[in-house]
Amino acid sequence: MSGLEGSIVQFDNVGLRYGTEREVLSDVSFTLYPGSFYFLTGASGAGKTSLLKLLYLAQRPSRGMIRMFGSDVITLPRKALPAFRRRIGTVFQDFRLVPHLSAFDNVALPLRVSCVAESDIVKPVADMLDWVGLGHRADARPATLSGGEQQRVAIARAVIARPEILVADEPTGNVDADMALKLLRLFEALNRLGTTIMVATHDVHLLKKVPDSLIMRLDKGRLADPTGALRYPPRRPTHIGGVRG
Amino acid sequence: MALNEVIRRNQPRFGAERSGLLQQARLAGPMPWVIAIMVALTVMAAAAGLALSNVASSASRAISGGLTVQVIEAQPAERDRQAEVAVALLRNRNDVAEVRRVPDAELDRLIEPWLGEEAGTADEAIPIPALLDVRLRGPVTESKLEELRAALTASVPAAAVDAQSSWLGPVFHAIHSLQWLAIGLVMLLAGTSAAAVWLAARSALGSNRDTIEIVHLLGGTDRQIARIFQRSIAVDALIGGVVGLLLGLIAIFLLGSQFAALGSGMVAGGALGVVDWATIGAVPLIGVAIAMFTARLTVLGALRRML
Numbered sequence: 001m002s003g004l005e006g007s008i009v010q011f012d013n014v015g016l017r018y019g020t021e022r023e024v025l026s027d028v029s030f031t032l033y034p035g036s037f038y039f040l041t042g043a044s045g046a047g048k049t050s051l052l053k054l055l056y057l058a059q060r061p062s063r064g065m066i067r068m069f070g071s072d073v074i075t076l077p078r079k080a081l082p083a084f085r086r087r088i089g090t091v092f093q094d095f096r097l098v099p100h101l102s103a104f105d106n107v108a109l110p111l112r113v114s115c116v117a118e119s120d121i122v123k124p125v126a127d128m129l130d131w132v133g134l135g136h137r138a139d140a141r142p143a144t145l146s147g148g149e150q151q152r153v154a155i156a157r158a159v160i161a162r163p164e165i166l167v168a169d170e171p172t173g174n175v176d177a178d179m180a181l182k183l184l185r186l187f188e189a190l191n192r193l194g195t196t197i198m199v200a201t202h203d204v205h206l207l208k209k210v211p212d213s214l215i216m217r218l219d220k221g222r223l224a225d226p227t228g229a230l231r232y233p234p235r236r237p238t239h240i241g242g243v244r245g
Numbered sequence: 246m247a248l249n250e251v252i253r254r255n256q257p258r259f260g261a262e263r264s265g266l267l268q269q270a271r272l273a274g275p276m277p278w279v280i281a282i283m284v285a286l287t288v289m290a291a292a293a294g295l296a297l298s299n300v301a302s303s304a305s306r307a308i309s310g311g312l313t314v315q316v317i318e319a320q321p322a323e324r325d326r327q328a329e330v331a332v333a334l335l336r337n338r339n340d341v342a343e344v345r346r347v348p349d350a351e352l353d354r355l356i357e358p359w360l361g362e363e364a365g366t367a368d369e370a371i372p373i374p375a376l377l378d379v380r381l382r383g384p385v386t387e388s389k390l391e392e393l394r395a396a397l398t399a400s401v402p403a404a405a406v407d408a409q410s411s412w413l414g415p416v417f418h419a420i421h422s423l424q425w426l427a428i429g430l431v432m433l434l435a436g437t438s439a440a441a442v443w444l445a446a447r448s449a450l451g452s453n454r455d456t457i458e459i460v461h462l463l464g465g466t467d468r469q470i471a472r473i474f475q476r477s478i479a480v481d482a483l484i485g486g487v488v489g490l491l492l493g494l495i496a497i498f499l500l501g502s503q504f505a506a507l508g509s510g511m512v513a514g515g516a517l518g519v520v521d522w523a524t525i526g527a528v529p530l531i532g533v534a535i536a537m538f539t540a541r542l543t544v545l546g547a548l549r550r551m552l
Contacts, residue, residue, distance in 0.1 A: 056462060057462075057552070058462055058552065059552065060552060078549075078552070079466070079467070081552070082461075082464045082465060082466045083464070084464075085461075085462060085463065085464035086463070086464030090462060090463075096455070096458075096459050096462075097459075098455075098456050098459060099455075109459070109460070109463055110463045110464070113460060113463045113464050113465045113469065114464065157463075
């Protein structure tokens with residue numbers, strides 16, 4: 001198992017079904033290493049969002065094993081999950097901003113959940129809003145923001161607490177090319193600081209923007225692995241033969 | 246301290262400080278008003294129960310050592326003689342604190358509403374027993390009654406001795422029944438308030454489900470989320486409690502002034518004391534505590550069904 005040492009996420013033969021429906025994910029096995037940048041691609045309905053839900057602990061798998069941060073999260077007691085979730089930043093496909101909170105309060109939410117003192121919140125949140133170009137809209141409610149602005153708020157909220165893993169579901173879907181590139185640079189900056197990044201996207205052009213990224217492709221709920229690099233047990237990222245962006 | 250270190254601290258004060266996370270209607274919503282009505286009714290029921298308790302205690306104290314001796318004799322002269330003997334006998338006893346023969350004029354006034362004027366004084370008058378109002382130094386027990394009866398029988402054969410409390414027994418039973426009714430009402434109202442809070446908490450959970458899910462996914466704990474609801478419900482309950490207390494107090498003062506106008510000694514014994522007012526003042530606070538506890542249980546129960 002030496003190949004798994006230092007892994008941050010490990011999926012082993014994971015399957016997921018909702019109710020009695022057929023499996024939306026089948027036999028998914030892969031390992032993510034700290035500080036790596038992954039793209040998750042696949043057609044609509046391939047299971048990208050379901051896989052991300054497992055990653056940000058919104059769902060438990062129907063079968064298989066998932067280890068995160070060195071712990072088996074399937075057998076983890078429910079009350080231990082929040083501490084794990086605080087180590088994961090998530091950009092939801094539908095943003096999931098709290099509608100009656102301002103952009104500032106939405107971005108501040110992860111810090112407040114983590115009990116950061118108000119005096120330690122104001123500057124980082126203001127800086128983050130400035131960084132995503134929304135410093136002037138700090139007091140705006142989500143309903144008054146455009147789709148692109150909402151997405152930037154969602155991204156700011158996901159990264160404000162410097163998570164160890166950032167999971168983003170189509171994070172550039174509603175922004176223009178310039179902003180998409182800027183957001184990718186933000187992800188790369190976080191990645192350089194050691195955050196493991198997993199971005200689900202349809203946008204093939206995006207894959208080429210991050211040269212050091214690794215690509216995982218889902219096809220009908222199964223992880224396509226043409227190079228064999230993601231097969232369990234996988235090798236360390238520097239040797240992963242995943243398709244380079 | 247680096248931000249990453251700061252966010253690892255684990256003092257979950259989030260809920261207490263961030264109740265703004267929930268969309269709240271406050272006075273525009275039904276919750277404070279439902280609680281206001283419940284508290285007003287509880288305050289009135291509690292006041293009634295406490296007043297009845299005071300009436301019972303005061304009347305019980307007043308008659309606890311009292312007994313009545315009737316000299317039931319048709320011949321007025323013999324009745325008077327036996328009454329005098331009874332008074333003399335009783336006054337010589339150490340366990341008797343006070344003996345008073347009720348004057349005929351007072352007796353006439355007592356029976357006048359039922360038998361008409363001069364019922365006991367006219368020639369063909371109905372013979373009215375002579376009444377002795379006796380106050381003992383200790384409580385009137387069954388053995389004490391027997392002892393007095395035995396002492397009087399030889400010299401006053403027409404004497405009938407009764408404890409005054411036995412006359413008022415049915416009244417005390419009625420008062421105790423009303424007290425239990427008031428306690429039952431208070432319990433029912435507390436239960437109804439808890440049910441109303443349960444419904445409100447479930448409704449708030451439903452309408453804030455998306456927000457709760459987001460907070461959950463961002464790492465919020467059940468306790469943090471429950472605390473947000475607790476605080477929100479507590480504010481509603483406090484607003485409703487204060488309004489309900491005011492409404493209840495107005496009702497108590499209005500009813501109190503009506504009863505005070507009766508001028509009855511028994512009713513006067515029902516006046517509320519400092520402890521009673523403190524108990525009534527605690528009703529909204531108890532209401533807030535019940536509301537917070539119910540909200541916490543409801544929310545934690547609902548959250549447990551989420552991952």
